[in-house]
Amino acid sequence: METLTGTDALTTSLDRAQEDYAALVARGLSLDLTRGKPSAEQLDLSAELLRLPADRHTTRDGMDTRNYAGDGGMGLRELREIFAPLLQVPADQLLASGNSSLALIHDCLVQALLNGVPGGTSRWLDEERVVFLCPVPGFDRHFALCERFGIDMVAVPMTEEGPDMDIVERLVAEDPAVKGMWCVPKYSNPDGVTYSDRTVQRLARMRTAAPDFRIFWDDAYAVHHLTEEQVEVGDILGACTRHGNPDRALVFGSTSKITHPGAGVAFFGSSPVNVEWKLDYNNGRSIGPDKLNQLRHAQFLKSADGVLAHMARHRALLRPKFEAVQRILQRELGGTGLAEWTDPKGGYFITLRVPDGCAKAVVRQCAEAGVRLTPAGAAHPRGDDPNDNLIRIAPTYAGRTDLDEAIRAVTVCVRLIGHRKQLEEQR
Ligand code: PLP
Numbered sequence: 026m027e028t029l030t031g032t033d034a035l036t037t038s039l040d041r042a043q044e045d046y047a048a049l050v051a052r053g054l055s056l057d058l059t060r061g062k063p064s065a066e067q068l069d070l071s072a073e074l075l076r077l078p079a080d081r082h083t084t085r086d087g088m089d090t091r092n093y094a095g096d097g098g099m100g101l102r103e104l105r106e107i108f109a110p111l112l113q114v115p116a117d118q119l120l121a122s123g124n125s126s127l128a129l130i131h132d133c134l135v136q137a138l139l140n141g142v143p144g145g146t147s148r149w150l151d152e153e154r155v156v157f158l159c160p161v162p163g164f165d166r167h168f169a170l171c172e173r174f175g176i177d178m179v180a181v182p183m184t185e186e187g188p189d190m191d192i193v194e195r196l197v198a199e200d201p202a203v204k205g206m207w208c209v210p211k212y213s214n215p216d217g218v219t220y221s222d223r224t225v226q227r228l229a230r231m232r233t234a235a236p237d238f239r240i241f242w243d244d245a246y247a248v249h250h251l252t253e254e255q256v257e258v259g260d261i262l263g264a265c266t267r268h269g270n271p272d273r274a275l276v277f278g279s280t281s282k283i284t285h286p287g288a289g290v291a292f293f294g295s296s297p298v299n300v301e302w303k304l305d306y307n308n309g310r311s312i313g314p315d316k317l318n319q320l321r322h323a324q325f326l327k328s329a330d331g332v333l334a335h336m337a338r339h340r341a342l343l344r345p346k347f348e349a350v351q352r353i354l355q356r357e358l359g360g361t362g363l364a365e366w367t368d369p370k371g372g373y374f375i376t377l378r379v380p381d382g383c384a385k386a387v388v389r390q391c392a393e394a395g396v397r398l399t400p401a402g403a404a405h406p407r408g409d410d411p412n413d414n415l416i417r418i419a420p421t422y423a424g425r426t427d428l429d430e431a432i433r434a435v436t437v438c439v440r441l442i443g444h445r446k447q448l449e450e451q452r
Contacts, residue, residue, distance in 0.1 A: 032448070046437050057396075071283075078090070081320075084316075090320045099120050119292055120294070120300065121290050124318070129293045130241060133293075136302070158193060160182075161404060198231070205239045207241050209246070225259030225261055226264055228240060242274050244258075245277070248283065256370055272299050278292045347420055350375055350428070353429060354375075357436035384414050
């Protein structure tokens with residue numbers, strides 16, 4: 026009798042979800058929540074950049090940014106000074122280079138493979154095997170780089186404090202093939218986790234079998250607060266130095282989600298030895314960075330406080346969107362036992378956890394109703410989520426009406442797939 030009642034209730038819930046889904050399909054939606062891009066309104070916050078540097082093309086010490094050279098290949102000092110405290114890298118150890126931190130990360134991997142890194146005894150290409158630890162869920166493009174270059178990936182689960190450090194410490198100590206590790210230390214993509222001080226200290230201190238082990242510290246969301254609380258993460262370069270591993274961490278960041286992703290400035294920071302290593306590569310690759318763009322960024326952002334004030338304007342646009350997603354998820358899925366979701370204090374994503382084995386089906390069902398989501402599994406190496414239960418929601422780009430509609434569509438698909446699975450399990 027007990028089971029029958031449960032089955033009846035489930036059948037009713039499934040019928041309702043099927044009706045809602047049919048209504049959804051009838052609406053003929055065409056919505057896209059795939060990637061974490063700023064909205065047009067966010068881009069407009071930096072509209073002044075398009076009018077800078079006007080005719081003021083010299084730096085504060087008189088360098089003509091239109092020409093080659095003058096910056097030693099490091100990028101403009103005034104811009105590096107603005108971002109040094111935000112990325113926790115001394116300005117003398119911070120390069121401003123290109124427009125994409127992912128490109129800098131790519132170049133570091135290529136350089137490590139072709140030339141090796143300081144402290145190594147051979148270039149990575151000559152190693153029998155190169156392994157990177159991949160905290161999961163993580164950033165799909167990090168994993169894609171590993172795939173591209175034949176780097177093996179070992180998934181490490183994330184906890185509320187960052188990657189599971191017991192596992193990390195064991196793997197790096199055991200195997201000299203483990204040469205690197207991905208870290209998105211603040212408001213991680215996609216879980217929104219910020220590494221605890223304890224995690225930062227352990228990463229800096231741990232014994233690694235490889236003498237040339239590197240942490241790729243991708244601080245992509247360093248200033249992307251969604252609440253009044255400005256969450257801070259420990260200073261990885263300082264901690265590595267204190268623990269006698271000064272060359273361990275490579276820090277990356279960019280203005281992609283501060284100003285204009287298509288025309289921003291990227292940063293690389295590390296120990297003086299690693300900065301020399303990177304400069305050597307950069308100087309062979311290009312006579313110098315786009316100093317005019319760096320100057321207009323320095324003129325526009327003015328100071329570290331100027332960056333934070335600018336990010337508060339982003340927050341004013343983003344927070345209502347993130348709150349709307351929370352509201353709709355709670356209203357439609359709260360108490361169903363079908364989903365859990367993150368409520369991040371910063372960054373660009375919300376992670377929706379559905380019953381095991383359902384994420385791909387939900388994403389497929391959404392696509393059939395005209396709502397595109399990031400492919401399920403994308404946050405895992407090789408796109409393979411063994412539990413098939415994670416969906417990444419990117420609320421930033423869509424307008425409010427589209428966003429509300431898309432999230433409601435997602436909840437209908439979660440109910441449809443989830444109840445179907447519950448019913449199958451009862452039979
Ligand atoms: N790193 C992370 C963790 C990201 O989420 C992103 C963009 O989504 C990037 C890097 C890309 O940064 P950039 O535009 O500077 O290449």
